[in-house]
Amino acid sequence: MSNGFELPLRLxxxxxxxxxxxxxxxxxxxxxxxxxxxxxxxxxVARGADSAASLGRTLGVSKxxxxxxxxxxxxxxxxxxxxxxxxxxxxxxxxxxxxxxALRQSAEVFDExxxxxxxxxxxxxxxxxxxxxRRMTPDDLFRLDVPxxxx
Amino acid sequence: MSNGFELPLRLxxxxxxxxxxxxxxxxxxxxxxxxxxxxxxxxxVARGADSAASLGRTLGVSKxxxxxxxxxxxxxxxxxxxxxxxxxxxxxxxxxxxxxxALRQSAEVFDExxxxxxxxxxxxxxxxxxxxxRRMTPDDLFRLDVPxxxx
DNA sequence: TACGATAGACAATGTCGTTGTCCATATAGT
DNA sequence: ACTATATGGACAACGACATTGTCTATCGTA
Numbered sequence: 001m002s003n004g005f006e007l008p009l010r011l012x013x014x015x016x017x018x019x020x021x022x023x024x025x026x027x028x029x030x031x032x033x034x035x036x037x038x039x040x041x042x043x044x045v046a047r048g049a050d051s052a053a054s055l056g057r058t059l060g061v062s063k064x065x066x067x068x069x070x071x072x073x074x075x076x077x078x079x080x081x082x083x084x085x086x087x088x089x090x091x092x093x094x095x096x097x098x099x100x101x102a103l104r105q106s107a108e109v110f111d112e113x114x115x116x117x118x119x120x121x122x123x124x125x126x127x128x129x130x131x132x133x134r135r136m137t138p139d140d141l142f143r144l145d146v147p148x149x150x151x
Numbered sequence: 152m153s154n155g156f157e158l159p160l161r162l163x164x165x166x167x168x169x170x171x172x173x174x175x176x177x178x179x180x181x182x183x184x185x186x187x188x189x190x191x192x193x194x195x196v197a198r199g200a201d202s203a204a205s206l207g208r209t210l211g212v213s214k215x216x217x218x219x220x221x222x223x224x225x226x227x228x229x230x231x232x233x234x235x236x237x238x239x240x241x242x243x244x245x246x247x248x249x250x251x252x253a254l255r256q257s258a259e260v261f262d263e264x265x266x267x268x269x270x271x272x273x274x275x276x277x278x279x280x281x282x283x284x285r286r287m288t289p290d291d292l293f294r295l296d297v298p299x300x301x302x
Numbered sequence: 303t304a305c306g307a308t309a310g311a312c313a314a315t316g317t318c319g320t321t322g323t324c325c326a327t328a329t330a331g332t
Numbered sequence: 333a334c335t336a337t338a339t340g341g342a343c344a345a346c347g348a349c350a351t352t353g354t355c356t357a358t359c360g361t362a
Contacts (some may be wrong), residue, residue, distance in 0.1 A: 002263035003262065003265060004258060004259075004260075004261030004263070004264060004265040005257075005258060005261050006281065006292065007169065007264075007265055007268070007280075007281060007284075008166055008169040008170060008173075008261065009292055009293075010281065010284035010285065010288055011162050011163075011165045011166040011169070011284065012162075012163075012166045012297070013284075013285065013288040013289065013292070014162045014284050014287055014288050015159055015162040015163045015166060016300070017287065017288055017289075018159040018160060018162070019156065022159075022203070031281070034152075036301050037301065051309070051310090052309075052310065053308075053309055053310075058250070058348080061309075061349095061350070061351090062311075062351065064310090064311085064312090064350085064351080065349070065350055065351075067309095067310070067311080068348095068349075068350085069349090074213075076336085084309095085353075087308095087309080087358075087359070088309095088357080088358065088359090089308070089309040089310070089357065089358045089359070090308095090309060090310085090358095091309085091310075097278065102278055106156075107154075107155060107156060109155075110155025110156050110158070110159065111154060111155035112152060112155070113158075114155040114158055117158070117287060120286070120287070121283060121286065125279070125283055128276070128279060128280075128283070129158075129279075129280065129283050129284075130157065130158060130161065132272060132276055132277075132279070132280050133158075133161035133162065133164075133165050133280075134161065135271070135272065136165055136168065136268060136271070136272070137161055137164040137165050137168055138164065141157065141161070141164070142160075143164065145162070146301070149167070150187050150297070150301065201353075202340070202341090203341065204339075204340055204341075205340095212318095212319070212320090213319075213320065213321080214340075214341075214344085215319085215320070215321085215341090215343095216319055216320075217318085218340095218341070218342080219317095219318070220318090223318095235340095237328080238327075238328070238339095238340080239328095240326065240327050240328070240339070240340040240341070241327095241329065241339095241340060241341085242340085242341075274336095296329080
């Protein structure tokens, strides 16, 4: 078979392995309704995209779509919207305690998963993997415009 | 920042880098309307999922959804449906010349991209990357149930 | 003060997935 | 051979989630 096919598929599968493991763990830690996309959105909020409009820009979707996503996350208890006293048009999106917990747990699980890979591969090989990937990908790690990209 | 976050994001970004480059190239080679998902479907067809129902099983979606996807691909000229003489319920999905060409071009571009990575990284590092990914992912490379997984 | 840009809500629409139903046809059990 | 069950595909209704367009309120600035 052609060799070139394998690399992208393996990259995607490795990503899936990690994300599936993450959400399996998160479900057992009190976040069974977290979806892969929610993590991206919470990350974006935590990193300063604190309104529907700026969230839309960060995620690469329309502000309407971002607004609905926020609504969903609000119903799940991960964020709230509070009026901005400095700008009465805006409603600032704020992580709830549950939202902060979800992010903290995600970070913990990712660290554990990384440790598992280190144990499996050896720390050197894992570092090599990350170095190699760093060399072949843009520096800006948080391009979160993933939703909808695959289509 | 937590290190664990980086690995999955880099894996996804590396995948995106390759897929974006692929489709940029495909667009210039006569396949501007190919979408990332189409490649997966054509692959599945080429690998024996030659009916709407079996395609649905391979892709992890309902047979109705698979049927609609086939319809789209048919409109784009990548596949046709011919009645199965051995089973008059079935309509066999067949790659058209254009579909075969899309797959062949994809393979070529992937090979070129891999060669580019080899030139950038050195062949040894690229082999290491693939070896490492192989160790951390399931053997069954063609789990094509990607559509809808992210949600 | 007036004007252009921005935030967010609302509505209509499109795409793509789902489930449910239906019919024709294969296949297996008696 | 006959009947029961399973399968393939079409059609319809629906839901999730994105889009664009429009509207109002508000902000920042010339």
